[in-house]
Amino acid sequence: MPQGTEAPAGTMAEGQTSHTQNQGQPTVHELMARVMRDVRNIGKNGRNESQNYSFRGVDDAIGALAQPLRDHGVVMTPEVLDFKTEVRGRQNAVMMRVAFHFHGPAGDKVTAVTMGEGSDFADKASNKAMSAALKYALIHTFMIPVDAKSLDDGDRDHPEGQRSAADGYMERLRKPAVWNNPTALLAMHTEAKSEGLLGATVYAPGGEEMTLGELIVSRGTTLKREAAEREARQAAEAPEVAAQVAAETGTGTVTIDPESFQPHPDGQEFANQAGLATSREAVENVRSLADGQGLVNAGVLAPDSGQPDVLSAYLERRAAELASAGEGDFEGFMRRVRNGWNGVPATRMALEEARQKGFNDLVPFEGGRLPIQEVLESRLRALKEKAAQGGDTERSAA
Numbered sequence: 001m002p003q004g005t006e007a008p009a010g011t012m013a014e015g016q017t018s019h020t021q022n023q024g025q026p027t028v029h030e031l032m033a034r035v036m037r038d039v040r041n042i043g044k045n046g047r048n049e050s051q052n053y054s055f056r057g058v059d060d061a062i063g064a065l066a067q068p069l070r071d072h073g074v075v076m077t078p079e080v081l082d083f084k085t086e087v088r089g090r091q092n093a094v095m096m097r098v099a100f101h102f103h104g105p106a107g108d109k110v111t112a113v114t115m116g117e118g119s120d121f122a123d124k125a126s127n128k129a130m131s132a133a134l135k136y137a138l139i140h141t142f143m144i145p146v147d148a149k150s151l152d153d154g155d156r157d158h159p160e161g162q163r164s165a166a167d168g169y170m171e172r173l174r175k176p177a178v179w180n181n182p183t184a185l186l187a188m189h190t191e192a193k194s195e196g197l198l199g200a201t202v203y204a205p206g207g208e209e210m211t212l213g214e215l216i217v218s219r220g221t222t223l224k225r226e227a228a229e230r231e232a233r234q235a236a237e238a239p240e241v242a243a244q245v246a247a248e249t250g251t252g253t254v255t256i257d258p259e260s261f262q263p264h265p266d267g268q269e270f271a272n273q274a275g276l277a278t279s280r281e282a283v284e285n286v287r288s289l290a291d292g293q294g295l296v297n298a299g300v301l302a303p304d305s306g307q308p309d310v311l312s313a314y315l316e317r318r319a320a321e322l323a324s325a326g327e328g329d330f331e332g333f334m335r336r337v338r339n340g341w342n343g344v345p346a347t348r349m350a351l352e353e354a355r356q357k358g359f360n361d362l363v364p365f366e367g368g369r370l371p372i373q374e375v376l377e378s379r380l381r382a383l384k385e386k387a388a389q390g391g392d393t394e395r396s397a398a
Contacts, residue, residue, distance in 0.1 A: 028104030031072040038068040058135040075103045093119040098133040112141045166200035185220045261308045267298025275303030283319040306343020351376040
């Protein structure tokens with residue numbers, strides 16, 4: 001069974017408290033000096049076999065001081081000043097500040113305050129924090145000699161301070177730009193696989209123990225499901241949005257034959273600007289300009305579908321799209337790429353957006369992985385060739 005960890009603590013000595021001292025007895029300071037003279041050294045006599053490290057236990061510190069304290073009449077009483085708890089993976093952790101009061105027969109005392117930290121899979125975290133605080137209070141207050149190196153080496157051999165090969169991946173996974181980006185997760189999975197780390201044991205944000213590969217795949221699956229649910233929700237709401245726009249603007253759905261449809265040049269320019277907008281405010285600005293020129297009801301090829309539409313209806317969809325919560329910039333861009341995959345105008349707009357925003361991540365394409373700009377350039381050429389072979393226009397290729 002995994003062992004809990006125990007962390008070192010700092011020590012602070014406080015001065016004498018006010019009292020009426022028995023003048024016939026030595027002060028506690030004098031007695032503590034005699035204890036320091038008599039105390040023996042402490043070695044790392046404890047051994048954690050499961051994690052393969054040696055440690056200097058609290059029992060060793062107590063064993064070294066118990067008799068000298070008794071010999072000189074010094075009594076110690078602990079007092080927990082404050083503590084804090086948290087969960088680390090599957091372990092409970094406690095950080096505790098403890099005051100240890102050393103009383104002498106004259107009635108005076110000296111107080112040492114230390115910080116103790118401990119973690120455990122069950123209910124022993126507080127015990128370990130208290131033990132850590134006690135161990136370092138005794139060692140530091142009485143300057144107990146230790147073998148090898150120095151007093152600050154208490155946990156130098158503890159494996160908890162060593163980074164595993166998977167720690168770097170976990171640090172990257174915690175960043176929102178990776179955790180919320182399917183493309184970044186796929187690239188990380190490929191990288192971890194090449195390094196043979198997919199089977200490394202890690203702890204998910206919820207504390208579940210799993211392999212690094214399982215965590216990456218699980219998160220990617222969750223993002224794909226959420227994206228699909230979001231798209232389904234937007235598709236279900238589209239008719240209601242269109243109806244609302246028609247009611248507010250007096251316009252309906254464009255029913256013109258796509259073969260003969262010609263977008264309004266200025267209206268199309270406004271639609272293209274909205275397609276490249278990065279905020280709802282920018283789309284509203286485009287709407288205001290179009291309304292000022294009497295073009296809100298102009299026919300355009302919607303950048304998100306490549307199909308004939310009313311400019312006002314597309315602007316409403318674009319504004320709602322930018323206002324939707326939880327969608328990352330690149331994630332939204334990739335959704336627009338997928339929606340306009342079969343249209344020349346939409347693909348051209350996506351390529352222009354990628355260049356303006358600097359998107360050029362590696363994405364799956366035809367059995368390999370290519371930069372997204374290269375993928376869009378290839379797709380645009382293919383759509384144009386298809387249109388040329390069919391003797392049709394770029395518009396009909398959409």
